[in-house]
Every structure is written in structure tokens, then in C-alpha cells.
Amino acid sequence: MPGGSIYVQPNEKYTGSSPQWWYEKFWRDDAPNRLKRRYVKAAVGFIIGVALGLRFGLTGGSAFTGLLAAALVFGGDWLYDIYSFRKTAVWRGAKRGEVIMGRLLRRSLRRHDYHVLDGRAIRGQASIDHLVIGPGGVWIIDNESWSPDTEIACYAGRLFFGEKYGSKTAKPLVEQAEKFAELLSRETGIQVSITPMLAVHCGLLPRNGVVSAEGLTLAKPRTMAKLIKAADRDVLSPAQVEVLARTAARELQRV
Known part of the structure; x- marks a missing residue:
């Protein structure tokens, strides 16, 4: 044997x-x-x-x-x-995190003049689960899940999942945000920066439910819309939001 x-x-x-x-x-x-x-x-x-x-x-x-x-x-x-x-349904594969997150985002943000695009990709490059465009700016959101006892925290500016560094998770999302921002800025003439976020469907977050480290913000799914709505609403005008949303829908490939 x-x-x-x-x-x-x-x-x-x-x-x-x-x-x-x-x-x-x-x-x-x-x-x-x-x-x-x-x-x-x-x-x-x-x-x-x-x-x-x-x-x-x-x-x-x-x-x-x-x-x-x-x-x-x-x-x-x-x-x-x-x-x-x-609470462990996504981690166990019983539910799909992107479906849950997309439903929460649309329910909470659309009535506040935000556009939510699910499953988008730059052709041949990066792909993300959700792109959110609204008065407060632009965000990309991916979904992830860890075991129920995995502690997610920030120590000395570094992201940790249990005892493991989180750089391999944070860096790709930060780079994807930069690529999406570059494409939208080039195609619309509107200079935008995109905030990368990660919805944590299973895992231990701090009491406030949010961790920010290495350029990435991690939070529970139901907290995501609150964080987005809490941003300054004067970043983009209604006309700019519309142009960015139409451009994203045209230029980004559905996945």
C-alpha cells in the first residue's frame, strides 16, 4: 500500500x-x-x-x-x-456566493441610482463577479468563502487568513481594479479609480465585520451595500454614471 x-x-x-x-x-x-x-x-x-x-x-x-x-x-x-x-452554505457548495451577493446589491443600491453589472471581464484578461457604478464611485466585488473557524484579520498592514498571508488573494483583485479603471477611463475620458472589495460568505471577521488591508476591503455580504452607500455621493455626476455604466456594459465581456 x-x-x-x-x-x-x-x-x-x-x-x-x-x-x-x-x-x-x-x-x-x-x-x-x-x-x-x-x-x-x-x-x-x-x-x-x-x-x-x-x-x-x-x-x-x-x-x-x-x-x-x-x-x-x-x-x-x-x-x-x-x-x-x-452560514456555511457557500463554503460547503450548497449555494453560490455571486448569486447571493448580486441579489443583495441590486436590492440595496438600484434605488439609490447605482448600476450593478454581474459577471464581467476584460477580454482575455481579468474577470470579476460584480461591477458597481454610482454617485459614490466605482467598485469591483468578488466572492470568497473560508472555513468557519478561519480568522480574517489585519496585522501591521498585512492581510491574514488564519496563519497564512493574504497577499495572494489581495494582489490579484487590486490589479484587476486597476485594469478595469484603465479601460473605463480610456473609453469614456472620465478618470476613475476603482475600489476592490471581497465579500466574505464564511469565515471569522472582526466585530465590526470589516477588514481593510493591502488595498482590499473585506466584509460580510450584507455589509457591502452599506459601505458603498456610505461613500461620498458627489464623486460622479448622473451623466458620468450613465456613460460609465453604458461603456462597461458594451466593452466588458459577460462571464
Whole structure:
């Protein structure tokens, strides 16, 4: 057996599967344990509910307040469990990040005079998931996902994904932004700079949900539109926005 031992048989549990597959398997296998913990939490909630009922003089209704508190704790814990699992959907391949991000951008920005173009590329060169053009400027947005326990942070100006440098992720996006800006500026005569952003669908971001390092801004998908709308709205006039959007739609290839 190449790479193995004739004395120790291979354990199928640790061979031939992706981290995503194992994450989902462990999550499902741990369901009975999570249910037990949920019952314990509900029991604690029941005791607290009874105590609160007695504290406020609801002697006859203390059992009801206990049951109500237990139900709330049980349901809340179940909802949080489902929410935590669904947050990993893009990383697990169950959903497409570019579809989610495109829908969020259009829903939040179009009514504020922003144009959102999905899946665009410079012929034979760079490609991006989303191009946003509006009064506050121009942005390119790509989508990425890491394992749920990967910490994304900035230290001394450097981008990190866990213990790994993030330069290989940041540099290409910064270069793509420069290429897109050069093309739009050349074709329209409007000098623009493009801000590169990365939507993080799974991974640990700081409490404020935003990391800026090495020329790249990373944020949760639902934070992207807020960051764009927070920019100065006087960067581009309505006429310039229209010219840039029409030029981008004409010159950039759909992917």
C-alpha cells in the first residue's frame, strides 16, 4: 500500500474527503448531542421562568412562565443552530456566493441610482463577479468563502487568513481594479479609480465585520451595500454614471 503501513489498516474516516464534507458529517452526527444540550438549556430556562414567576407573585402561574421560558430557550437554541449551519452554505457548495451577493446589491443600491453589472471581464484578461457604478464611485466585488473557524484579520498592514498571508488573494483583485479603471477611463475620458472589495460568505471577521488591508476591503455580504452607500455621493455626476455604466456594459465581456 503506497504511503501506508502493512501493520496499520487505513481508517476511512480520515481519508479521501474534503473539509466541507467532514464538517457536514460531523454536524449531522452531533445532532443527538446538540439535542441533549438543548434539553438541558430548556430545563435551566424552566427553572429560571418558575423563579421569575414566584418573584413577581405569580404563584399560580409560575409553572406557565417556566414552560414559556423553556420553550423560548429551546426554540432560540434550535434557530441559532440552523442559522450557524446555513452560514456555511457557500463554503460547503450548497449555494453560490455571486448569486447571493448580486441579489443583495441590486436590492440595496438600484434605488439609490447605482448600476450593478454581474459577471464581467476584460477580454482575455481579468474577470470579476460584480461591477458597481454610482454617485459614490466605482467598485469591483468578488466572492470568497473560508472555513468557519478561519480568522480574517489585519496585522501591521498585512492581510491574514488564519496563519497564512493574504497577499495572494489581495494582489490579484487590486490589479484587476486597476485594469478595469484603465479601460473605463480610456473609453469614456472620465478618470476613475476603482475600489476592490471581497465579500466574505464564511469565515471569522472582526466585530465590526470589516477588514481593510493591502488595498482590499473585506466584509460580510450584507455589509457591502452599506459601505458603498456610505461613500461620498458627489464623486460622479448622473451623466458620468450613465456613460460609465453604458461603456462597461458594451466593452466588458459577460462571464
